[in-house]
Amino acid sequence: MVEDATAPIENVAELQLGKEFQDIHILSNAQVAVILQASAGYAVSRDEELNDVYRKVQRYVNRFTSMTNPEKEHQEVVDELDNLQDALSAFRKETEDGEEQELHPAEVAALMNLVATDTMVEEAVALIPSLSRFPEAAIDEILDIIRSTIIRIVS
């Protein structure tokens, strides 16, 4: 049964994930890579085979993470990623009405997955439409936080 995309009960561009997904913890590719690495070590130590889905996901996250550096100390990269996620989750912007806006976990994960050092505001908003509720200056600030983390990890 194909889900009707024209009548979205679910539409991540508007941050509507569906009622069953309100309390989930969303992860970026880089964080998934960290979890799988830990799990792989554990399984190997107990001489278990890693299943197919697991290996496919591991290949995928290892290929598509912009925030990795094989020459760096593993723990250092993990710490940088944790700091980045904390910084993004804690990002607050006051709107004109005096209300505070923050980033939804889905946006934080998408930002960590898709943004590179040369990503501009226009591209970020095209890829993650829900960001348009922030003023341009705020989005630039967010991209800057990510840019500096990528540079720190890769250099």
Place this chain on the structure above:
Amino acid sequence: MFYVKTLSHEIVLEPVHFGQKLRATLVRLLKEQVEGLALANYGYVVNVIEVPEDQIKSGVIEYDTGSVIFTVQYTALLLRPFIHEVLDAVVSQCNPLGFFAFVGPLRIFVSKHSMPEDMFNGFDGEKDAWISDDKEVVIASGSGVRLKIKGRTVEQGNITAIGTIKDNYLGLIDDGEAQGTV
């Protein structure tokens, strides 16, 4: 999108497994049964992260068989395509109707109608690739593409999504040569 959620699963344990290693057996069976499974609403279970000890409640004896049913709660790492999310994927196969790309175990199909105008007629049967009119963009097996999810279907234990590369900033990322085989 990858996410973590607490799910529950029923495991039927035969009496031969009772004893000191009961919990360890339960965890092992849970992982065997659930990891890699495609749940219709929650997506692929990539990994069982944790099975909290206190969440394994007492089992119920099934009178007909003598086996015990345990309802186990566990935290799992799941992968599910959300509508309108943008993902990077690896192209696996091209055909005259479009191409297939994978995000881990998740298969995504992009039809030629969801490609930019200058690629609509670009299928090259000999090279097995989709090529744009100006020959600049070549999407072949192994290439990385950025696509947006438009829809999702579940069949026979596999989840297939429909994607598009027609919008701005979507499409070819890399040609996959630097990555080796996927």
